[in-house]
Amino acid sequence: MVDGYADRFDDVDAGKVLDALQILRTASRLIRELEAYFARHDLSQLRFLTLIVIDREPDRDSLAVSDIADRLDVSRPVVTRTLQGLEKAGLIRISHNESDARSRNISLSDSGKSTLERVLPGYFAILHRHVTGADG
Amino acid sequence: MVDGYADRFDDVDAGKVLDALQILRTASRLIRELEAYFARHDLSQLRFLTLIVIDREPDRDSLAVSDIADRLDVSRPVVTRTLQGLEKAGLIRISHNESDARSRNISLSDSGKSTLERVLPGYFAILHRHVTGADG
DNA sequence: CCCTCATGGTTACCATGATAACTATATGGT
DNA sequence: ACCATATAGTTATCATGGTAACCATGAGGG
Numbered sequence A, B: 001m002v003d004g005y006a007d008r009f010d011d012v013d014a015g016k017v018l019d020a021l022q023i024l025r026t027a028s029r030l031i032r033e034l035e036a037y038f039a040r041h042d043l044s045q046l047r048f049l050t051l052i053v054i055d056r057e058p059d060r061d062s063l064a065v066s067d068i069a070d071r072l073d074v075s076r077p078v079v080t081r082t083l084q085g086l087e088k089a090g091l092i093r094i095s096h097n098e099s100d101a102r103s104r105n106i107s108l109s110d111s112g113k114s115t116l117e118r119v120l121p122g123y124f125a126i127l128h129r130h131v132t133g134a135d136g
Numbered sequence C: 001c002c003c004t005c006a007t008g009g010t011t012a013c014c015a016t017g018a019t020a021a022c023t024a025t026a027t028g029g030t
Numbered sequence D: 001a002c003c004a005t006a007t008a009g010t011t012a013t014c015a016t017g018g019t020a021a022c023c024a025t026g027a028g029g030g
Helices: A002-006 A014-040 A045-056 A065-072 A076-088 A110-132 B002-006 B014-040 B045-056 B065-072 B076-088 B110-132
Strands: A092-096 A104-108 B092-096 B104-108
Touching (some): A014 B014, A045 A092, A045 A110, A065 A076, B045 B076, B045 B092, B045 B104, B065 B104
């Protein structure tokens, strides 16, 4: 498909364009598979990654909403919404920050921690398989 | 970040997992850049790709809704919605299929064709640059 | 002190993906 | 010919990303 177009543009190398499209396809396949996997565990990519960044935080066991947004590079409203879901599912606890009344401390509940442990192996297995398997 | 986790799983190679995460990151960057580019031209990824598959169809100058959905691998409702937008923007024409009253023929308008010509060079340039540039 | 401005979070709304359920038309077995 | 079933598209609804606008609170200059 690309060749017919790329022929017409001097400064473009059809091979490289195909590489880029290949990256897009591979990623899209990977994302779809991850999403299906998470859905089976009542999670989503963002819910899972949220648990991860809290868990991985050195020295602290809680993060602020904006910390999570920064680390995951998503907008704060999306984090707010995701946290509401996670709290309702009992995977995190949200408490008030004592030194700044605007801020919240987000921490993992026991259930959140065990969910993470349960889901991680499959997550890594999928990532692993995608690079090892039929990808370019 | 990955290392701390991957250490704990025997059958997982942290390097490969990092490769997979790198693909995800690269793709996500590419997608974001493409989306911004399309937005500047009053398009979206899907609107653009829809124009492309109609344009590239050999022997015919129109496609059915379900053909487009198949070629782009998106659901038919999304195609319906996208086509409504493209028609309102005057980039495509939708006519009834004479031999099957359920089906529609989607074809590019002159405006659609010229939009495609205008947008393609930048599109390929972005794909090209992403593979050539700082990607892994 | 208090008024302005910055910051943390949330709400409201838009775009874009999906699936389920619906309408209209075609097709095929009896 | 007619009824059951399949197919083409659309509508309705949900999930998940975004931005803009909005509170509440904190911080700093006059």
